[in-house]
Amino acid sequence: MAYSTKVIDHYENPRNVGAFGTSKEVAARRDIGIGIVGAPECGDVMQLQIKVSEQGIIEDAKFKCFGCGSAIASSSLATEWIKGKTVDEALTIRNTQIVEELSLPPVKIHCSVLAEDSIRSAIEDWKKKSGASPASPSTTPVTQHA
Amino acid sequence: MILPNSPTSKNPIYLDHAATTRCDPKVVEAMLPYFTERFGNAGSRNHQFGWQAEDGIEIAREHAAKLIGAQPKEVIFTSGSTESNNLAIKGAAEIYARAAAGQTGRGHIVTAAHEHKAVLDPIRRLMREGFDATFIQPPPDGVITAEMVKAALRPDTILVSIMWANNELGTINEVPQIGRLCHEKEVIFHTDATQWVGKMPTNVETDQIDLLSWSGHKIYGPKGVGALYVRRRKPRVRLEALQDGGGQERGMRSGTQNVSGIVGFGKACELCFNEMESEGKRLLAMRNRLETELKKRIEVTVVNGHETKRLPNISNISFGFVEGESLMMGVREIACSSGSACTSASLEPSYVLKSLGIGDDLAHSSLRLSLGRWTTDAEIDSAIEMIETAVNHLRRLSPLYDLHKEGVDLSKIVWQAH
Ligand SMILES: Cc1ncc(COP(=O)(O)O)c(C=O)c1O
Ligand code: FES
Numbered sequence: 001m002a003y004s005t006k007v008i009d010h011y012e013n014p015r016n017v018g019a020f021g022t023s024k025e026v027a028a029r030r031d032i033g034i035g036i037v038g039a040p041e042c043g044d045v046m047q048l049q050i051k052v053s054e055q056g057i058i059e060d061a062k063f064k065c066f067g068c069g070s071a072i073a074s075s076s077l078a079t080e081w082i083k084g085k086t087v088d089e090a091l092t093i094r095n096t097q098i099v100e101e102l103s104l105p106p107v108k109i110h111c112s113v114l115a116e117d118s119i120r121s122a123i124e125d126w127k128k129k130s131g132a133s134p135a136s137p138s139t140t141p142v143t144q145h146a
Numbered sequence: 147m148i149l150p151n152s153p154t155s156k157n158p159i160y161l162d163h164a165a166t167t168r169c170d171p172k173v174v175e176a177m178l179p180y181f182t183e184r185f186g187n188a189g190s191r192n193h194q195f196g197w198q199a200e201d202g203i204e205i206a207r208e209h210a211a212k213l214i215g216a217q218p219k220e221v222i223f224t225s226g227s228t229e230s231n232n233l234a235i236k237g238a239a240e241i242y243a244r245a246a247a248g249q250t251g252r253g254h255i256v257t258a259a260h261e262h263k264a265v266l267d268p269i270r271r272l273m274r275e276g277f278d279a280t281f282i283q284p285p286p287d288g289v290i291t292a293e294m295v296k297a298a299l300r301p302d303t304i305l306v307s308i309m310w311a312n313n314e315l316g317t318i319n320e321v322p323q324i325g326r327l328c329h330e331k332e333v334i335f336h337t338d339a340t341q342w343v344g345k346m347p348t349n350v351e352t353d354q355i356d357l358l359s360w361s362g363h364k365i366y367g368p369k370g371v372g373a374l375y376v377r378r379r380k381p382r383v384r385l386e387a388l389q390d391g392g393g394q395e396r397g398m399r400s401g402t403q404n405v406s407g408i409v410g411f412g413k414a415c416e417l418c419f420n421e422m423e424s425e426g427k428r429l430l431a432m433r434n435r436l437e438t439e440l441k442k443r444i445e446v447t448v449v450n451g452h453e454t455k456r457l458p459n460i461s462n463i464s465f466g467f468v469e470g471e472s473l474m475m476g477v478r479e480i481a482c483s484s485g486s487a488c489t490s491a492s493l494e495p496s497y498v499l500k501s502l503g504i505g506d507d508l509a510h511s512s513l514r515l516s517l518g519r520w521t522t523d524a525e526i527d528s529a530i531e532m533i534e535t536a537v538n539h540l541r542r543l544s545p546l547y548d549l550h551k552e553g554v555d556l557s558k559i560v561w562q563a564h
């Protein structure tokens with residue numbers, strides 16, 4: 001399969017890689033929302049952390065991804081897009097916009113869904129922790145220790 | 147803009163010889179006259195053009211037979227291993243069936259779960275046509291032994307089909323022992339030797355094989371040509387032809403022969419026969435170095451399949467916490483393949499790796515690197531460097547690597563659907 005130049009760029013220079021601390025540290029912080037989603041199609045995992053101000057603005061975002069190049073590029077792009085947006089604005093981002101921006105082929109559409117889901121999941125987590133009203137309950141963190 | 151999946155500066159390093167090989171220029175040279183000057187139909191018995199074509203085919207048949215220790219008459223030319231496997235399996239099943247077409251209980255076939263699709267699918271078709279089959283589940287090292295086959299045999303077993311070396315892992319099954327067992331039990335034994343022949347010494351007599359498939363494009367010959375060995379004595383194996391027509395290839399494979407392809411196939415067999423011993427040593431040394439270096443430099447690197455019972459040129463390696471397709475993207479200068487779900491259209495991880503009980507995490511993280519005739523030490527050096535760099539890059543991105551560093555046992559995590 002051929003990759004678009006944008007996918008290659010995000011792959012080689014991923015934006016906003018990382019986390020705001022170890023999983024224990026961030027779990028306790030009320031200003032951070034964590035979304036961890038897995039793609040049932042291929043078993044890949046995306047982790048998104050957002051740092052949200054009291055006004056509901058996403059001040060910073062960090063991601064990690066175990067997945068194909070398109071999944072890495074989708075999550076990297078998602079962090080770029082949500083930074084500076086309010087959580088409500090971020091919730092309007094659709095995977096189809098990611099598909100278009102990165103010229104993803106049909107077989108890679110679910111990789112962009114993973115990115116959209118991680119945004120929803122992270123915002124929902126933040127709302128729960130910060131006491132804001134919950135987002136539409138479309139996703140929940142999906143990793144679970146056996 | 148869509149870029150080709152390769153750098154513009156130089157050709158990628160080709161480490162995908164298990165998928166296909168470059169045609170040896172000597173093979174091409176041998177083939178060329180058969181397109182233009184000696185273009186005859188080998189079936190034209192009454193003029194020089196026909197005789198030349200026939201001579202070309204018969205010389206090729208001798209080289210092919212010599213490579214596997216057979217008699218030339220026992221070699222049937224086909225379009226490749228897929229056809230050879232189909233002809234061997236379906237052709238034998240029809241002849242040795244215990245009940246007529248349309249009935250059930252027509253006979254039992256033994257194979258293994260990690261065979262190539264070109265063996266599994268013909269057998270699955272036979273199962274819809276009244277035959278039974280057992281798919282032996284391979285052990286974690288991937289090697290099928292005679293004991294395992296023996297345990298799967300039934301009084302109504304008519305055919306055993308076990309590949310010689312696995313195309314994804316390079317693991318080598320106990321073929322001579324399985325051959326002996328089948329001959330004792332008077333069961334027909336077929337082996338898909340596509341990855342084995344040309345690289346490893348083969349003798350269908352001492353190895354007690356009845357039917358053996360191999361293919362030109364895996365041995366530096368042309369694509370679309372291969373052969374099936376069909377034993378002629380002790381026992382004389384009979385096959386029902388799959389296609390009817392002019393009765394070429396002893397009636398087992400009708401159709402005007404692909405003369406130039408067959409000539410190229412014969413030349414490829416000859417070259418392999420001559421170079422096998424020294425080439426095997428060269429490849430093994432390079433592959434061992436590749437594996438040793440990668441394991442030394444990159445933690446949680448696992449070589450899949452049996453440590454020593456493996457072809458000298460195939461290495462299937464998993465790099466923990468890194469997804470295979472993204473790794474291939476990181477090493478775009480290396481042409482190779484992966485068992486990762488993300489690389490396949492079906493988004494399923496490799497069924498071969500899964501059948502060994504290798505966890506989904508390691509199956510996702512696998513690369514298959516397969517070396518060949520033109521692989522150099524310098525290429526192996528670059529490959530090691532590139533893989534190390536890419537794995538480190540991706541581990542920095544990997545949430546699983548973080549969990550690993552925090553001491554979480556990843557095999558205990560259940561990834562749930564959302
Ligand atoms: C073990 C094995 N069997 C069969 C085949 C199919 O061979 P061919 O491409 O000649 O049909 C291959 C190659 O893809 C193979 O590796
Ligand atoms: S995340 Fe697996 S195919 Fe993209």
